[in-house]
Amino acid sequence: MPMDKTFDAAAAEARIAAAWEASDAFAAGANAKPGAPAFSVLIPPPNVTGSLHIGHALNNTLQDILVRWHRMRGFDTLWQPGQDHAGIATQMVVERKLAAEGKPARKDWDRKAFTDEIWTWKAESGGTITEQLKRLGASCDWSRNAFTMSGAPGAPAGEEGNFHDAVIRVFVDLYDKGLIYRGKRLVNWDPRFETAISDLEVENREVDGHMWHFKYPLAGGATYEYVERDADGRITLRETRDYISIATTRPETMLGDGAVAVHPSDARYAPIVGQLCEIPVGPCDQRRLIPIIIDEYPDPGFGSGAVKITGAHDFNDYGVAMRNGIPLYALMDGRARMREDGLSYAESAAIATRAARGEDVGDVSAVNLVPEDLRGLDRLDARRRVVEAITAEGLAVTVLHREIEPETGAEHLENRPLVEAKKIMQPFGDRSGVVIEPMLTDQWFVDTARIVQPAIDAVRDGRTRILPEQHEKVYFHWLENIEPWTISRQLWWGHQIPVWYGLDLHSPPGFADDEGDGALDAVELFALLAEGLVDAGERHHAAAHFADVAEAFRDDIAGLPQPLEISRIVEVADRAAAVDALAASLADYTLTQDPTHLVYPVWRDPDVLDTWFSSGLWPIGTLGWPEDTPELRKYFPTSTLVTGFDIIFFWVARMMMMQLAVVGDVPFRTVYVHGLVRDEKGAKMSKSKGNVIDPLDLIDAYGADPLRFTLTSMAAMGRDPKLGPKHVEANRNFVTKIWNATRFAEMNGVFAAPAGQPAAQPAAQPAPTHTVNRWIMGEVARARLAVDEALGAYRFNEAAAVLYGFVWGKVCDWYVEFAKPLFDGAHADETRQTMRWVIEQSVTLLHPIMPFVTEEIWALTGQRARMLVHGDWPAYGAELIDADADRQMNWVIGLIEAVRSARAQMGVPAGARLDLIVTEADDAARAALAANGALIERLARVTPPVSGAAAAGTIAVAVPGASFALPIGDVIDVAAESARLKKAADKGARDAAGLRGRLGNARFVESADPEVIEDTRAKLADLDEEIARLNAALAQLAAM
């Protein structure tokens, strides 16, 4: 059955993928040799809401190459697939879906119902990317597909897994070790999703902003001499001021200022350090005063050199405030609107003023310094109002604006507020796209500084290798400057934090065991009821299960006065419910005096863990930890992680830290970092630019193999691939090329079993006698060695280039052509055997990069016991290279090319067959001519070589060891022929002069490598010979 003219990728890929899947070809350990070492790769889990983009295509192609290569070599191979649950993204997708379906918004659902809705969505749509990866040919063990939320409470059938157990266990473990803590810190707050996010989820973008300049009057009308000097210390400005000038891009935050800071070296403000100044906003009769302090943070050269400190709304200010004991006044709510809760402005301002005078005012969370008329406003509206008010009051710094009236020529001078248009860096949520607000909230943190060192050491001492090495610097830099990691998220979709809180009854305000008798009387109980509960502090415990946490709370309350110490621990929804339940319980007791009714209510933290916290456990979590599974023992630590550089700190560093902290070992031996796929012009692909290339479109248009080959050939270490459809098309042509070479072989009976005997499957390594066959076997061996070397060094592009050059440049361009005449002669059988073997070896070597077309060719060219996915990777090497055959065939190729070139340049019609006259030849040349006459005649389109002399009407061809004359008719263009020869001779002479110069340099001969000198001498000798031949031909031409 003849093969089709081209490979039908669309039809074949689906069929082949189904066959792989049906035979469990990708299962862990498939095709492993007995006792083989393990090779394991974890997929960087794509987002469950994700769909395949070109970055995934590159990432997974490279993983697949490594995995298929190892599997064929008989390693015990696992490629572990899965997805992460992507807290914010998934919640967003489902909220959008509900809105589209006209269903209520999330806040109108209860938590369980909403997460059920997410699970339903996941069952319907969560497998998208898996199916897309299969189209790419990814040979993951899909039966082991993992999910970072598997096994969570509420997970439906089919999502049993135990990832949840691993996550909770690690949290509790780190908590018990004191590596996780809760604290009120400034975090990045996403006002759209109303959750904290980590600094890595923030994207800083430069936007157009404004810088306002305002005057903060000194308290009590104090004045000072403000002196500015130039670089030489000469005074450029001296004036008496009663204010300090402040620049800000966010005037609305002035309401929360706690101080004004100047640099200790700044002489301009030295006279007023320690004094108080007034914030020029808020009701005039309740203006707040704040201290002028010194700190290293302000840059004296920037703006006025004085910085307002709003510790609750800016990360730099937060640092200053912490260093100097400045209170942090929160101004905004979770939606980034001006607060409406807490104390009145008057009460708040009074407290803040006391604080400014140095009094300890304690917790200021109820202090709301937003004036009543601004409460509830959006932050931008508040900004506008603040600016207007200050300007109206004349406290904006102004510049003199001069205007000439065009008609009268009259000059108008006007003071206008100084507002600079300025590019400012603004933080945006990478998911929500809204401006991130630094927000003071209670969050959970991993104390990364305490677990970071093992992760640094592991890379320093080489237990884990990062390639290309330049990325190690990024890794070290990030880890050496690591910040605490905010791991709590105010979401519903995720692993709920396993921490429960209870009211602290040990020392609630207003409660006292007055008699000190260790028991509560009615009076004391009422005091507790009336005053103690609402303001009580909290205690918390972490444990995997409520039962364990209840145990901890029981220990906790054991020290309480009786009868409270025997309260039953019960779980309630939240703090308010706990207060109610405890109050009811106490009230009941005062009536019944029955202590068995007493309860101690606790409630669970409503927040969930950052998705990356669970993704950080991907290496052990996917292998069954905390169970001690055979997979964990066999495949951990994993061999290689393939990932993009954008994720080094997001994920790689965290996995390193967490695995080392939890199981004491590195998660992977090698991290290979690839680039970011860009468009043809090198621009980052983005939806807004509209230059996104969809890998599935490319697969539809050209097939998966060409896309894979293209991405591979561009995966040069440390470089970003730039991809366009042109490249994929070129490699589709490569697929067609090898397809047609196979088709040619098939048409010539290469795959037919020799008469009377069954074909060995796969083809045995042949032992041919003909030079052509011996030569190509050496080329196959070279290709195999080069591919293994390249893949072993993660030089994917080199592997692709080697294979392209070998298959197209050697097999198709030369071997197939050489073989044509051999099919008729004495070497027909061995040529068929050799060609069959060559094609089998070619598709074997190509299979990791182009699995579909190679599998198809494999199936079409024999009765196969095993699919190519489980084919044997070859091990032969240099022993197959026959130096004589190599030399001879390269000489033949050189001759054919020289003849073709001469013919083309002299305008000989391509179809014309010329006589080939040997005017001079040494023994080697004569032998090569004799052995390969048929090939030369055919490919150079000449008659069998005969000895003779150059004559009028011949053109000359010179090769090492021989000269030829080719009669091209009665008249030749002598000028053209001599120009052609002269050009070649001149180039030769130039090159020879260079080489001679080098060899003539005594220092070169002294210091260069002997091999290099020998090579140079040989090259020069060849060149000299060629020049001599060309010159001889020129002389003859001139003589005729």
Next chain:
RNA sequence: GGGCGGUUAGCUCAGCGGUAGAGCACUACGUUGACAUCGUAGUGGCCACUGGUUCGAUCCCAGUACCGCCCA
């Protein structure tokens, strides 16, 4: 501002101590036992610039310019 890359043929990129390669594009010819998604032959490069190391630099080092990315 700090860090990391890049600058090689018209374009996209390899190469990285011994005077340059591929694909695409371009030119001419061509249906020669598979392939026009092809073949043959060509055109095209002071390897950004300036110094240095070296017998020798596209390659190593330093600096300059421009471009990109990351972090402030």
